[in-house]
Amino acid sequence: MSLWLQQIGRQTLHRLATLGRSALFLAGGALFIPRLIFSRLFIQQLFSTGVLSLLIIIVSGLFIGMVLGLQGYTILVDYGSEQAIGQMIALTLVRELGPVVTALLFAGRAGSALTAEIGLMKATEQLSSLEMMGVDPLRQVIAPRLIAGFLALPLLAMIFSIVGIWGGKMVGVDWLGVYEGAFWSNMQSAVDFSDDVLNGVIKSIVFGVVCTWIAVFQGYDCVPTSEGISASTTRTVVYSSLAVLGLDFVLTAVMFGEF
Amino acid sequence: MVQASSQNFVEIRDMSFSRGDRAIFDNVTLRIPRGRITTIMGPSGTGKTTLLRLIGGQLRPDSGHILVDGHDVPKLKRSQLYDLRKRMGMLFQSGALFSDLTVFENVAFPLRVHTELPESMIRDLVLMKLSAVGLRGARDLMPSELSGGMARRAALARSIIMDPDMIMYDEPFTGQDPIAMAVIVQLVRLLNDAMGLTSVLVSHDIQESLSITDHLVIIADGKVMGEGSPVELRDHGSDFVQQFLQGLPDGPVPFHYPAGDYTEDLIGGGGR
Numbered sequence: 001m002s003l004w005l006q007q008i009g010r011q012t013l014h015r016l017a018t019l020g021r022s023a024l025f026l027a028g029g030a031l032f033i034p035r036l037i038f039s040r041l042f043i044q045q046l047f048s049t050g051v052l053s054l055l056i057i058i059v060s061g062l063f064i065g066m067v068l069g070l071q072g073y074t075i076l077v078d079y080g081s082e083q084a085i086g087q088m089i090a091l092t093l094v095r096e097l098g099p100v101v102t103a104l105l106f107a108g109r110a111g112s113a114l115t116a117e118i119g120l121m122k123a124t125e126q127l128s129s130l131e132m133m134g135v136d137p138l139r140q141v142i143a144p145r146l147i148a149g150f151l152a153l154p155l156l157a158m159i160f161s162i163v164g165i166w167g168g169k170m171v172g173v174d175w176l177g178v179y180e181g182a183f184w185s186n187m188q189s190a191v192d193f194s195d196d197v198l199n200g201v202i203k204s205i206v207f208g209v210v211c212t213w214i215a216v217f218q219g220y221d222c223v224p225t226s227e228g229i230s231a232s233t234t235r236t237v238v239y240s241s242l243a244v245l246g247l248d249f250v251l252t253a254v255m256f257g258e259f
Numbered sequence: 260m261v262q263a264s265s266q267n268f269v270e271i272r273d274m275s276f277s278r279g280d281r282a283i284f285d286n287v288t289l290r291i292p293r294g295r296i297t298t299i300m301g302p303s304g305t306g307k308t309t310l311l312r313l314i315g316g317q318l319r320p321d322s323g324h325i326l327v328d329g330h331d332v333p334k335l336k337r338s339q340l341y342d343l344r345k346r347m348g349m350l351f352q353s354g355a356l357f358s359d360l361t362v363f364e365n366v367a368f369p370l371r372v373h374t375e376l377p378e379s380m381i382r383d384l385v386l387m388k389l390s391a392v393g394l395r396g397a398r399d400l401m402p403s404e405l406s407g408g409m410a411r412r413a414a415l416a417r418s419i420i421m422d423p424d425m426i427m428y429d430e431p432f433t434g435q436d437p438i439a440m441a442v443i444v445q446l447v448r449l450l451n452d453a454m455g456l457t458s459v460l461v462s463h464d465i466q467e468s469l470s471i472t473d474h475l476v477i478i479a480d481g482k483v484m485g486e487g488s489p490v491e492l493r494d495h496g497s498d499f500v501q502q503f504l505q506g507l508p509d510g511p512v513p514f515h516y517p518a519g520d521y522t523e524d525l526i527g528g529g530g531r
Contacts (some may be wrong), residue, residue, distance in 0.1 A: 129355035129414075132315050133369045133421075134344040140372070 022217045025142075029216070032136075032143035041144040049110040049145070049212075050152030054159070056109050057102060061160035064101060065167025068092060072168070073176050082172075083182035087190035089168035090161075094191060094200045095256070098161035100248050103207035106153050107240035111215035114145055115236040118219025119229035127220075142216055149212025150205070157204035199255045206247060211240045268293040268425055268457040269314055274323030276306075276313060283309055285481040286323070295473035296451050296458040300465070300503065302512060305479050307461040308352075311427045314459070315349060316340045328424065345373060348418030348426035352433060354410035356402040356417070362389070363398040366417045373421065388416040392446060408439025412446070419450060425457040426450070432464040440464075444471055465504060477503060479512070 036042045072085040118141065121127050127137045165187075172178045191197065215236045222232035269291035276284045283306040291297045299307050312318045313325055316332045325332040330343055356365045366385045370376055376384075389395045392412040402410055411431060418426055428447065432440050448471045451458045462468045469475070469489045477485040477492070477500055485492050485500040492500060502510030518524070 124358070125351040125353055125355035126357055128312075128317065129349065129351055131317055132344055132347065132349040133372070133418075134341045135369075135372050136341065 018221070021221065022213070025138075025217050025220060026146075026213050028138045029142040029146045032139040033147045035139075036143050036147060039144070041140070042147055045144045045148035046152060049106075049114070049148045050155060053106060053109050053152065053156055056105055057156045057160050058163050060101060060105055061098075061163035062167040064097060064160075065089060065093065065164030065169075066171045068097075068164070069168035069171030069176070073172055073178065082176075082178050084186055085168065085172045085178060086183035086185075086187035089172070090165055090187045090191050091196060093161040093164040093168075094196050096200075096248070096252070098157045098164065099200055099204035099207055100244060102157040102160045102204065103153060103211055103244040104241055106149075106156060106208075107211050107215070107237050107244070110149065110152070111211050111236045111240050112233050114149070114212070114215040115219040115222070115233045116229060118142075118145075118216060119222040119224065119232055122220065122222060123224035123226075123229060137220075142220065145216050146212055149215070150208050153208030153211065154201055154204040157200070157207075161200070195255075199251075202255075203248065203251050206251065207244050210243050210247065214240050214243065266293055267291060268328055269459070270324070270326040271314075272324040272326070274313070274320045274325060276309065276318065276320045282481050284313075284320070287478070287481070287483055289476050289478075289483050289486060291457060291459055292474055293457050294451075294455060296447065296460060296471055297474040297476065298460040298462055298468040298472040299476045299478060300461075300463055300468065301478040301484075302503070303463065306481070307478065308429050310478070311349065311429055311459065311461055314427065315344065315347060345369075345421055346424045348421070348423040350411065350415050350418050350426065350428045350431055352430045354402070354407075354414035356405075356410055356414055358402050360402075361398065362394060362400050362402070362405070362413045365402065365413060366420055368417065369421050384420065385416075388420050389413075391419075391450070392416045393442070406439070408435050408442065411435070411439075411443060415443075415446060415450075419454065419456075422454065423456070425459065427459045427461070429461050430463075431460065432462055432467050440467060447471055465506065479503070 068089045069085060072088045073082050076082045076084055076088070118127075121141065127141065130137045130140055169180075169183060173180045173183050218232040218236045218239075222228045267290040271287055271289050274284055274287045275282065299310060301307055309318065313320055314327060314332065316335065319333050327343060327347070330339070332340065332343070335343060356362075357368065360368065363385055366388055367381050370381050370384060386395055386398070389398055392415050394409060394412055394416065397405065397409060397413070402413070405413060431443050431447065435443065444467050447458060447460065450456060460468060460472065472489060475485070475487060475489050475492050476483060479499060484503075485495045485497055487495070492504065495501065499511040501507075502512060508514055
């Protein structure tokens with residue numbers, strides 16, 4: 001029994017220590033961010049985390065929008081209100097699916113790559129050699145990746161929503177014959193800029209910070225062996241996904257809940 | 260304020276360091292003379308690489324002083340430490356070249372980060388250092404295209420690009436073929452003399468190290484077992500030093516990992 005308690009205590013302390021380290025790490029990296037805006041390092045990272053994630057985001061956004069159009073139509077047509085699919089697709093995407101699905105895809109595509117890359121840099125002593133050259137790895141390696149991730153995710157989420165709405169319109173209007181004027185005007189009147197669009201953007205900014213933070217820290221803090229890197233990469237995807245889904249509920253409750 | 264002797268570039272005094280419950284160094288005192296090649300030897304796992312990391316300030320000792328050119332490394336502020344590191348070069352065992360940059364860009368990297376030199380001057384400096392290690396023609400290759408020996412030479416060019424006062428080599432001969440090894444042995448000596456460097460070598464390749472070293476430190480079990488010139492250590496009274504330098508399989512360092520009684524183990528049966 002006491003051994004069991006000891007184990008729980010040790011695990012808790014270990015996790016708390018890791019959490020503390022990761023907070024210091026984020027603060028240390030964030031300090032360098034103002035100096036890096038528009039530097040070559042930042043642009044490079046924005047390319048590899050953002051631009052290279054575009055394909056998966058656009059394709060997923062398109063299909064999710066198309067499925068929303070199809071499902072929305074089959075349900076709404078029973079009530080004769082199929083014109084409302086414009087508003088349904090837009091609200092679902094802008095408020096929820098845009099930020100959440102983009103964050104999940106980002107964790108799988110860019111987050112895992114960040115963790116593996118930084119982990120390998122650690123295992124091959126590249127981070128140590130930076131330190132020994134008098135270059136802080138937080139400035140050279142970590143900060144550009146943090147700021148790139150923070151910025152890339154909200155942008156990707158917007159692109160996801162836009163492509164999704166286009167996909168929904170393709171299915172609803174072009175294929176199933178919903179009147180186009182009603183589709184767009186319903187959407188325009190139902191979607192509020194600050195309540196829906198802005199809240200969606202805030203969500204994606206929060207997810208961007210959390211996912212990038214987890215990914216970069218897992219890489220930096222990994223055990224520098226092949227098993228260690230693989231475990232860290234898995235943790236990045238698992239922790240990011242859970243954090244995104246959990247935080248989404250909290251944010252939705254705060255933004256849209258009527259207490 | 261701890262005073263350092265000007266003859267020694269690095270002085271370690273009463274330094275202890277442990278990882279968890281395991282003591283790696285226990286009140287170690289040693290010196291690394293200025294302008295010479297010092298080799299630190301010892302069995303695997305005695306913390307030779309850890310010692311280099313302590314000197315470079317990547318690890319902090321539990322107690323004691325580590326003076327590098329008069330600066331007590333564990334007491335330096337982060338910015339002072341980074342400034343001091345610009346005067347130290349380190350060659351890692353793997354080379355640690357940046358895998359996304361060409362050889363040229365790898366060598367130019369410290370200049371680009373630390374200086375505002377014009378591109379033409381960076382080019383000249385990089386080519387001079389690459390020529391010194393014989394890799395001027397390999398400037399456009401990526402690290403993945405280099406052999407192990409070439410990667411280490413490229414990394415060596417990078418670690419001397421800022422003209423450091425001291426360079427630390429972590430196992431530079433390990434895993435090299437005889438030709439690559441001879442090239443690196445020669446480079447260590449030449450660079451030390453030509454650039455007036457202080458060189459610290461961590462190695463357990465006895466023949467190669469003894470052929471170029473001026474000062475030898477043997478560490479084991481967290482202590483300095485012997486320190487002096489290769490000639491002095493050849494006549495050293497310690498059994499351990501003799502076993503190590505002659506590479507004898509049994510001696511103070513036993514052949515057998517500690518175990519219970521052999522007969523009892525065989526006859527007693529039981530589990531594993």
